Amino acid sequence: MAEALDVKMRGPLPPSSMTVSGALGVRSMQDARSADGFTIKSTMKNTTVAPPPECGAFKTRPMEKPTSFRKFYERGDFPIALEHDSKGSKIMWKVSLNQLDYHHYLPLFFDGLRETEHPLEFFSRQGIHDMLEHGTQDQILPVIPQIIIPIKAALNTRNPQVVCTTLKVIQSLVTAGEMVGEALVPYYRQILPILNIFKNKNLNSGDKIDYSQQKRQNIGDLIQETLELLELRGGGDAFINIKYMIPTYESCVLN
Numbered sequence: 001m002a003e004a005l006d007v008k009m010r011g012p013l014p015p016s017s018m019t020v021s022g023a024l025g026v027r028s029m030q031d032a033r034s035a036d037g038f039t040i041k042s043t044m045k046n047t048t049v050a051p052p053p054e055c056g057a058f059k060t061r062p063m064e065k066p067t068s069f070r071k072f073y074e075r076g077d078f079p080i081a082l083e084h085d086s087k088g089s090k091i092m093w094k095v096s097l098n099q100l101d102y103h104h105y106l107p108l109f110f111d112g113l114r115e116t117e118h119p120l121e122f123f124s125r126q127g128i129h130d131m132l133e134h135g136t137q138d139q140i141l142p143v144i145p146q147i148i149i150p151i152k153a154a155l156n157t158r159n160p161q162v163v164c165t166t167l168k169v170i171q172s173l174v175t176a177g178e179m180v181g182e183a184l185v186p187y188y189r190q191i192l193p194i195l196n197i198f199k200n201k202n203l204n205s206g207d208k209i210d211y212s213q214q215k216r217q218n219i220g221d222l223i224q225e226t227l228e229l230l231e232l233r234g235g236g237d238a239f240i241n242i243k244y245m246i247p248t249y250e251s252c253v254l255n
Helices: 002-010 015-033 068-075 102-114 120-134 137-156 160-174 180-198 219-233 238-245
Strands: 080-085 088-093
Touching: 068 102, 068 120, 080 120, 088 120, 102 120, 102 137, 102 160, 120 160, 137 160, 137 180, 160 180, 160 219, 180 219, 180 238, 219 238
Parallel strands: none
Antiparallel strands: 080 088
C-alpha cells in the first residue's frame, strides 16, 4: 500500500523520459536481432541475418602512386609537343620516329594508359598510335615483354574509360606486325582475366539508342572485337589459350 501511495504521489513519468527509454529499448532490440551470416548468433530466434557485402568486381581501383609517364612528362624528358591544326590536336615529334629508342619510350607510353587527365591521356594514347604506325616489326617485337605489365596495370584499374582505351591499343598492337599477335599468346594469363570479368558488361537500353557503340565505348563489344582479333592473329594456339581464360568465348574461326 505504501508503495502504491508513493507512485500516486510522484505521478507518471514525463513523456520525454518514456520516449528516450523506449527508443533505446527498440534500438537495442534491433541491434540484437541483426547478425552476420554463418555465425552462432544467426541461428538464434528472432535474428535477422545481414546481407553479404558487395564484392566490388566492377569497382574502379585508384592509382596508388603516380605513373612513370607522368614523372617523365613533368620533367620534360619526352621529345613531344602538342600541336593544334584545323583537324584537331596531334603530337609534334621533335625527332624522327625511326630514331626513337622503342625499348625506352614504348613501355613508358604504355604506362601512361592509366592516366585520365588532359594532356597526359592524349599524349599517351596518340604517342602509342604513332609509334605503332611508323615502327617496324623488328622494333616492336623485342619490347612486348616490357609492355605486358603496363597493359595489365591499366586493365586492373577497372575504369571504363581506361579499359576502353587499353582495348583499342591492344587491337592496334596486334595489327602492328605479322608476328606480334603470336608473341602475345604466352601473356594471355596476365591480360585476359579482367576481360573475362567485363565480357558481358553491356548496356541494356531497351528500345533506346546506345551511342557508346557508335563511339566505340561499349566495353562488352570492344572485348569481343579484341578477343576475335587475338584469335585471328595469334596462330593455332590462340583459341585454346583464350578458351582457358575465358570459358564463355566462342571461336570466330571454327564457327
